[in-house]
Amino acid sequence: MTGGLPGGMPPDLNFFATGDLSVQLKDLEKSEQPPDRCVGLGQGVGGNLARSCLGLVGSKETKEHRVQQATKDEKKGDAIVPLDRLNAPFSPSTSPRSGLTGAILSYSEPKGMWFSLLMNDMGPVPREELDKVIAHRWTFQGALELAAQGKSICYFILCLLEIQRNIQVDQEEEVLNANLLEACKTFVRCQCREGKPGEMYQVLSHFISNSHVFFEWEKFLTGIFQDSRAHQERFLVMHLEQVWSRYKRFTTVLESMFDYLDDIFTWRHRLPKVSELIRDHMKRRCFSSPLVTKNELFTSQAVRDETLKQVRFAMGFVL
Known part of the structure; x- marks a missing residue:
């Protein structure tokens, strides 16, 4: 070609x-x-x-x-x-x-x-x-x-x-x-x-870094965490699920599309796997602001909702 x-x-x-x-x-x-x-x-x-x-x-x-x-x-x-x-x-x-x-x-x-x-x-x-x-x-x-x-x-x-x-x-x-x-x-x-796994990895990382879904998720979550009801588990989870369900589908399809990079490239060069690359970007964009890190539902151990537990674990908020 x-x-x-x-x-x-x-x-x-x-x-x-x-x-x-x-x-x-x-x-x-x-x-x-x-x-x-x-x-x-x-x-x-x-x-x-x-x-x-x-x-x-x-x-x-x-x-x-x-x-x-x-x-x-x-x-x-x-x-x-x-x-x-x-x-x-x-x-x-x-x-x-x-x-x-x-x-x-x-x-x-x-x-x-x-x-x-x-x-x-x-x-x-x-x-x-x-x-x-x-x-x-x-x-x-x-x-x-x-x-x-x-x-x-x-x-x-x-x-x-x-x-x-x-x-x-x-x-x-x-x-x-x-x-x-x-x-x-x-x-x-x-x-x-054809000898271009590094370039495919660059295309993936460039797409993730510039994808509009992260801009939109960040804007949505910022408004939710600024709300006075952000400390209420029911209110927070109801809105958090809107982003989290989309993030999981987004990760699944990109993992499937670029899985060959995990097989032949990422481990050889000690680069993050596809899922790790998406997760790390998601954490930086949507879950690293003081509004999130200081929210009591992300710092307290008394959490019952499964979705909130998944988010806390995936984004590194496990105590």
């Missing part, structure tokens, strides 16, 4: 939007290329995503690949992501939250999605599929840069977006269609067998 367009579009390629492309490409080839300061990150999905987030310029090989791909797209007329979308700033408060809110994969699975995931197809991504990533209510920082690299990674990102949507909205529905989940697991295995 061949890789697609590297993640992120640096400012020095902004001139592709105007002027004569062939002349600009010749000028770019003549310009001096700064050394890659993070060569150890590699040139795949995770490495280029990390460079994009750090604001670092890619290596000479990476830029040459971008130039070659841009020339091919210009000749073939393939769908190219608008530069203003690739370079647009992101924040949870200004993301396109009014976009697609329906379960897009439940009634209109993109044509060839399952097959592309299964075959690890990194061919050009149709514009309409990238638009789905952009407009999705639960899109996250870096999602577009990842999706633009190839069909299979684009559909993989769409599945991650749909997981968030189904977790938050459809409590009674399956988190992700069983066939698509198996295809996503196959995609992860294919990437790992």
Whole structure:
């Protein structure tokens, strides 16, 4: 399988939007290329995503690949992501939250999605599929840069977006269609067998760190723990269950999707397992504030409710 367009579009390629492309490409080839300061990150999905987030310029090989791909797209007329979308700033408060809110994969699975995931197809991504990533209510920082690299990674990102949507909205529905989940697991295995388990782990950690469900859970729980009734077990548990049940489903589906990393990668490099990575992030985001750590229901041993006991044990509040 061949890789697609590297993640992120640096400012020095902004001139592709105007002027004569062939002349600009010749000028770019003549310009001096700064050394890659993070060569150890590699040139795949995770490495280029990390460079994009750090604001670092890619290596000479990476830029040459971008130039070659841009020339091919210009000749073939393939769908190219608008530069203003690739370079647009992101924040949870200004993301396109009014976009697609329906379960897009439940009634209109993109044509060839399952097959592309299964075959690890990194061919050009149709514009309409990238638009789905952009407009999705639960899109996250870096999602577009990842999706633009190839069909299979684009559909993989769409599945991650749909997981968030189904977790938050459809409590009674399956988190992700069983066939698509198996295809996503196959995609992860294919990437790992191509020598990219570290990059798949980076994609997982990046998704967890930027997933909107944690922003929403944190905001919800902060309001609950600020309430004057937060010391009442019945009141607290009734609201805590809303988040805890979603967290358990979220963890289960991601564990299943990325389980191959636990088999071949995490233990070898002494990294947290998939479930531990999610749990540690959940604890930092939702259960580390003084409002929680000083709540008497989290510090007292006299707790009867099973859900509260599970939360206390998982988040490290066991006395």
